[in-house]
Amino acid sequence: MKRIIYTLIILAIVANPSYSQLSEQWCKTILPGENQEQYENTNLKVEPNGNTYVAGRHSIGTGIDRIFSYFIISYDASGVQRYHGYYYNLSLISSYMDNNYNMYTDVVTSNYPKQYYVQKFTPTGACIWSIESPYEGKLIIGDNNGYAYRLCSDYTGVDYLIKYSNSGAVLNTYTIPNNISVYNFAVDDTNYVIASTLDSSFSHGLYVYKITPSGTMLWNSYYRPDGMSLSSNYKLSILPNGQIYVLSRCYYSSSGYDYLLSKYDSAGEMKWVSTFNSNGFTNDYPYTMEIDNSENICIIGSTSTVKYDSSGTFLWRHDLARSSLTFDKNNNLYLASTLGSCIRISRLSNDGQILWDYDYYTPNETASSCSVIDVDTLNNVYIAGSMSLTETALGAIAVKLHEVPVTYTISGTVKFQDNQQLVSSGYVKAFHFDRSTGIITTVDSTGIQANGTYVLPHVPQDTVDIMAFQDDEEEQSFVPTYHPSTIYWENSVKLYPTGNLSNIDIGVYRIINTTGAYHIGGHVYTDSEQDRGSLKDAIMYARVGNNFKGYSISLPGGAYCIDSLSASNYEIICNRMGYYSAIRPVQLTTFSMDTIDYYLTNVMVKIEQQGNIVPDKFSLYQNYPNPFNPVTKIRFDIPKEVRSQKLEVRLTVYDLLGKEAAILVNERMNEGTYEVTWNASNFPSGVYFYKLQVGDYAESKKMVLIK
Numbered sequence: 045m046k047r048i049i050y051t052l053i054i055l056a057i058v059a060n061p062s063y064s065q066l067s068e069q070w071c072k073t074i075l076p077g078e079n080q081e082q083y084e085n086t087n088l089k090v091e092p093n094g095n096t097y098v099a100g101r102h103s104i105g106t107g108i109d110r111i112f113s114y115f116i117i118s119y120d121a122s123g124v125q126r127y128h129g130y131y132y133n134l135s136l137i138s139s140y141m142d143n144n145y146n147m148y149t150d151v152v153t154s155n156y157p158k159q160y161y162v163q164k165f166t167p168t169g170a171c172i173w174s175i176e177s178p179y180e181g182k183l184i185i186g187d188n189n190g191y192a193y194r195l196c197s198d199y200t201g202v203d204y205l206i207k208y209s210n211s212g213a214v215l216n217t218y219t220i221p222n223n224i225s226v227y228n229f230a231v232d233d234t235n236y237v238i239a240s241t242l243d244s245s246f247s248h249g250l251y252v253y254k255i256t257p258s259g260t261m262l263w264n265s266y267y268r269p270d271g272m273s274l275s276s277n278y279k280l281s282i283l284p285n286g287q288i289y290v291l292s293r294c295y296y297s298s299s300g301y302d303y304l305l306s307k308y309d310s311a312g313e314m315k316w317v318s319t320f321n322s323n324g325f326t327n328d329y330p331y332t333m334e335i336d337n338s339e340n341i342c343i344i345g346s347t348s349t350v351k352y353d354s355s356g357t358f359l360w361r362h363d364l365a366r367s368s369l370t371f372d373k374n375n376n377l378y379l380a381s382t383l384g385s386c387i388r389i390s391r392l393s394n395d396g397q398i399l400w401d402y403d404y405y406t407p408n409e410t411a412s413s414c415s416v417i418d419v420d421t422l423n424n425v426y427i428a429g430s431m432s433l434t435e436t437a438l439g440a441i442a443v444k445l446h447e448v449p450v451t452y453t454i455s456g457t458v459k460f461q462d463n464q465q466l467v468s469s470g471y472v473k474a475f476h477f478d479r480s481t482g483i484i485t486t487v488d489s490t491g492i493q494a495n496g497t498y499v500l501p502h503v504p505q506d507t508v509d510i511m512a513f514q515d516d517e518e519e520q521s522f523v524p525t526y527h528p529s530t531i532y533w534e535n536s537v538k539l540y541p542t543g544n545l546s547n548i549d550i551g552v553y554r555i556i557n558t559t560g561a562y563h564i565g566g567h568v569y570t571d572s573e574q575d576r577g578s579l580k581d582a583i584m585y586a587r588v589g590n591n592f593k594g595y596s597i598s599l600p601g602g603a604y605c606i607d608s609l610s611a612s613n614y615e616i617i618c619n620r621m622g623y624y625s626a627i628r629p630v631q632l633t634t635f636s637m638d639t640i641d642y643y644l645t646n647v648m649v650k651i652e653q654q655g656n657i658v659p660d661k662f663s664l665y666q667n668y669p670n671p672f673n674p675v676t677k678i679r680f681d682i683p684k685e686v687r688s689q690k691l692e693v694r695l696t697v698y699d700l701l702g703k704e705a706a707i708l709v710n711e712r713m714n715e716g717t718y719e720v721t722w723n724a725s726n727f728p729s730g731v732y733f734y735k736l737q738v739g740d741y742a743e744s745k746k747m748v749l750i751k
Contacts (some may be wrong), residue, residue, distance in 0.1 A: 070123030094121025578602025
């Protein structure tokens with residue numbers, strides 16, 4: 045049989061479906077003891093092991109008698125408190141946690157005369173150092189080397205940037221020139237400081253500075269276009285590639301207050317500036333921004349959530365006012381907002397599709413606010429903020445929410461294909477095959493009842509294959525068979541449940557055998573040049589004509605053995621999910637055979653994100669190059685109008701006679717742009733046609749292979 049070798053590379057914008065909802069894993073509150081007492085969580089960070097750190101403020105009393113304090117609390121992954129640090133008569137101005145989970149705090153005493161301190165704590169809560177400063181703090185951050193940077197000012201309004209060593213020593217103090225008050229700053233990977241501020245002129249322009257590690261100004265950039273004034277500056281971010289993003293608020297007499305996002309390169313050149321206005325003269329106040337690992341920028345504010353790509357192209361908007369945001373490792377966006385007595389958490393896909401909303405009600409179901417949201421590597425969601433108990437009493441709240449998969453049932457009947465007799469034993473499995481990694485996951489399994497029925501109770505919303513098995517290979521009743529009735533995984537009808545599915549029947553192939561004394565065995569390997577390793581879980585079928593005589597499933601070392609065979613001419617079919625099937629004729633005479641080995645070709649797939657522009661119509665493009673030898677690429681588009689569900693996509697290659705030569709794509713896909721690379725090394729020269737089918741859409745094009 046001709047071996048088919050091709051490589052499938054898919055470049056896609058993938059929006060995950062609504063896989064999950066949230067369930068509270070733990071909730072930690074600090075409640076006030078009297079009416080004029082207030083607690084509020086202001087900072088939260090999570091370690092990969094699930095340890096959570098929360099910093100917040102506490103106050104009691106009113107007016108000049110009001111006493112401010114702050115606290116740092118750590119919980120383990122189960123919500124058990126690791127430590128609780130409480131620091132009386134010190135008001136928290138700013139806090140920062142570095143990559144080693146050391147906490148830096150900038151604090152001031154409640155009583156007069158005011159005293160200012162900078163403090164550093166270990167992950168276990170021990171105070172490493174506490175340094176008094178003559179200047180009032182504004183913002184504290186750190187770099188990757190353990191240095192702390194503090195933005196502060198004196199009583200005359202002059203701003204300073206102070207750098208502290210790991211041990212708390214002052215390394216340098218930089219005076220911000222021209223009596224300019226700095227709003228935000230950040231530190232890059234080379235320990236250069238980037239600061240942003242507004243000038244003191246009536247119409248306010250935007251200054252961006254770069255300062256060397258020794259405290260010398262390297263450059264400054266100024267921006268103030270005609271007809272616009274900048275009224276505030278909210279956040280500055282630096283990426284590892286040196287690109288700088290600054291979020292500000294601007295004012296136009298024609299449209300009121302708008303979001304303003306600007307980008308600079310590492311040399312201080314402004315690359316672009318973009319403004320956002322939601323609706324005419326509506327005032328739009330930005331709050332903050334975050335940047336994902338593809339350098340897309342998401343901004344939340346008083347009216348809308350908006351997203352831009354790294355070139356400044358506007359991608360999408362949601363008319364939702366949010367209070368905090370974060371990205372997960374897959375660039376899904378998590379938003380938090382206050383809705384009366386609940387905190388609404390929303391998860392959005394990379395292209396702006398709302399995957400789910402979850403409303404979290406505080407224990408007393410009173411008005412609440414969310415100061416910060418975070419997501420760990422397992423997509424557990426953490427929120428921290430405050431809840432109102434009375435008009436003057438606030439409690440602090442921190443919550444861990446666990447994603448609970450949304451699952452459905454799949455049910456049906458298993459019958460013998462030849463006479464529709466009910467199968468009374470065995471089991472059914474649901475598999476998910478990830479083409480990008482080659483990993484096969486059994487997502488659910490259940491037994492076949494005496495009346496032939498089965499119910500898979502917990503199948504996730506994902507593409508799955510359903511297969512029926514015997515309880516044991518020794519039973520010799522039927523061979524493993526995919527739904528609806530095939531031994532080939534490539535021909536299996538894949539399911540994508542969006543609700544409970546019934547009547548998913550499986551017609552299995554009966555084993556017809558008079559017990560023989562011989563066996564056929566060998567090993568199954570991958571033919572990859574990089575890794576010629578053994579393959580387990582390959583299903584080996586022995587067939588004579590249309591009758592199956594037995595089967596075996598390869599072990600972890602790749603070995604298989606089909607027992608109880610009689611002398612005959614067999615077809616030994618090797619089928620392994622993720623690899624192309626192979627068939628060998630084997631003549632069994634008067635002795636067994638143990639060297640019938642197989643080398644299978646992997647279905648190599650790589651899925652990569654290609655920007656964030658979602659197509660507005662179906663398109664099938666001409667392959668390139670064309671003519672080709674032996675590799676060509678085929679690109680196609682799935683438009684955004686169908687984003688409510690994944691569609692069945694099939695891309696097939698036919699020869700000149702209309703015979704199917706190769707199936708390049710046969711799965712459900714989201715909207716996006718995809719590119720398939722086909723290696724036709726084992727195909728003869730000639731004219732071929734490729735056809736894309738998605739729902740009611742179908743289109744074909746011609747290509748020429750010349751060797």
